[in-house]
Amino acid sequence: MAKHAVLSSGAKMWRCLPCAKSELRLDLTLACGQSFRWRETADGHWTGVMGGRVWTLTQTEDTLWYHVYKNQECPGEEGDKIGIAAVSPQVENKTEKRFKGMLKKEEDEEEPVTAVHGSVEETEMLRDYFQLNVKLEDLYKKWGDADPHFRHIADIFTGVRMLRQEPTECLFSFICTSNNHISRIQGMVERLCQALGTPLCQLDQTAHHNFPSLSVLADNGIEARLRDLGFGYRARFLQQSAKQILDTHGPQWLDSLRTVPYVEARDALRTLPGVGTKVADCVCLMSLDKSEAVPIDTHVWQIAKRDYAFASGKGQKSITDKLHRDIG
DNA sequence: GCTATACCTTG
DNA sequence: AAGGTATAG
Numbered sequence: 001m002a003k004h005a006v007l008s009s010g011a012k013m014w015r016c017l018p019c020a021k022s023e024l025r026l027d028l029t030l031a032c033g034q035s036f037r038w039r040e041t042a043d044g045h046w047t048g049v050m051g052g053r054v055w056t057l058t059q060t061e062d063t064l065w066y067h068v069y070k071n072q073e074c075p076g077e078e079g080d081k082i083g084i085a086a087v088s089p090q091v092e093n094k095t096e097k098r099f100k101g102m103l104k105k106e107e108d109e110e111e112p113v114t115a116v117h118g119s120v121e122e123t124e125m126l127r128d129y130f131q132l133n134v135k136l137e138d139l140y141k142k143w144g145d146a147d148p149h150f151r152h153i154a155d156i157f158t159g160v161r162m163l164r165q166e167p168t169e170c171l172f173s174f175i176c177t178s179n180n181h182i183s184r185i186q187g188m189v190e191r192l193c194q195a196l197g198t199p200l201c202q203l204d205q206t207a208h209h210n211f212p213s214l215s216v217l218a219d220n221g222i223e224a225r226l227r228d229l230g231f232g233y234r235a236r237f238l239q240q241s242a243k244q245i246l247d248t249h250g251p252q253w254l255d256s257l258r259t260v261p262y263v264e265a266r267d268a269l270r271t272l273p274g275v276g277t278k279v280a281d282c283v284c285l286m287s288l289d290k291s292e293a294v295p296i297d298t299h300v301w302q303i304a305k306r307d308y309a310f311a312s313g314k315g316q317k318s319i320t321d322k323l324h325r326d327i328g
Numbered sequence: 329g330c331t332a333t334a335c336c337t338t339g
Numbered sequence: 340a341a342g343g344t345a346t347a348g
Contacts, residue, residue: 033342174342177341177342177343178341178342178343178344179340179341179342179343179344180341180342180343181340181341181342182341182342183341184341185341185342233344237344273344273345274343274344274345275344276343276344276345277343277344278342278343278344279342279343279344282342295342297342297343298341298342298343299342300342319343
């Protein structure tokens with residue numbers, strides 16, 4: 001059976017791109033609750049699904065290393081046959097198209113297995129996902145200059161950056177977060193993908209799947225299915241939101257929100273069942289290119305009161321719309 | 329504009 | 340309680 005890759009073992013082909021730890025810390029970025037799909041499969045090695053492929057990532061001081069599992073490497077169960085034919089139309093094809101369009105010529109297929117420099121396509125997928133064109137050091141400097149408290153704690157959090165996630169996965173994952181805790185959310189998202197997503201490959205007893213498509217989630221039988229999987233009252237939100245998107249907007253709607261202004265995108269998302277201010281802001285920030293969105297959850301509110309002497313909401317019992325605007 | 333309450337389930 | 344949302348008052 002195929003295994004998760006480990007850099008030091010030399011058993012798999014690894015590629016790399018230059019990337020300092022000050023610009024990206026995999027552990028902080030992948031485990032901080034933006035995405036619920038990455039697991040530390042070996043010391044410092046993070047495995048997850050992104051752009052329709054299974055990746056293992058690890059890093060040294062100035063280098064980001066990655067391994068992409070090919071289909072012959074991890075044939076999975078019946079996953080291979082179904083997976084390739086049915087691979088999520090709106091997720092993978094979209095990504096493929098985007099990168100194909102940017103590339104003049106593919107060179108990754110012809111490289112010798114000993115090559116360690118990154119293939120153009122896969123490097124671009126990582127640069128896009130981690131938004132490596134954004135210079136983190138410049139932002140930390142700017143924020144540190146403007147905020148003494150930020151500068152004081154910034155050293156502890158060097159290398160945290162926002163991911164640019166796929167909108168469908170981001171939205172439906174964050175609908176699961178209401179009144180919930182991270183360990184349970186991770187389990188729910190994993191069960192969601194394993195039950196309803198197209199299989200990609202199996203490694204060390206773990207089956208990896210794509211995130212389910214909108215059309216699968218919109219099916220009428222899905223609520224009961226999700227309740228059986230332990231989603232509670234969120235089961236209905238997931239099914240209804242998927243159905244509402246397809247019925248009233250169409251399959252490309254979520255992606256199209258990337259090109260509209262923040263407030264418009266946020267208000268559009270809030271028309272979906274199970275999506276309030278906080279979830280809408282998470283989806284805007286983490287998948288729709290709205291860097292000005294500031295999700296205010298219970299923790300951010302506590303911090304605003306504790307570390308920033310946030311006065312106007314001190315007596316407040318809960319986070320109201322006005323509080324969202326003020327803290328943001 | 330703000331408060332109170334229910335909502336599924338489990339680490 | 341836990342990374343909220345929907346509803347009524």
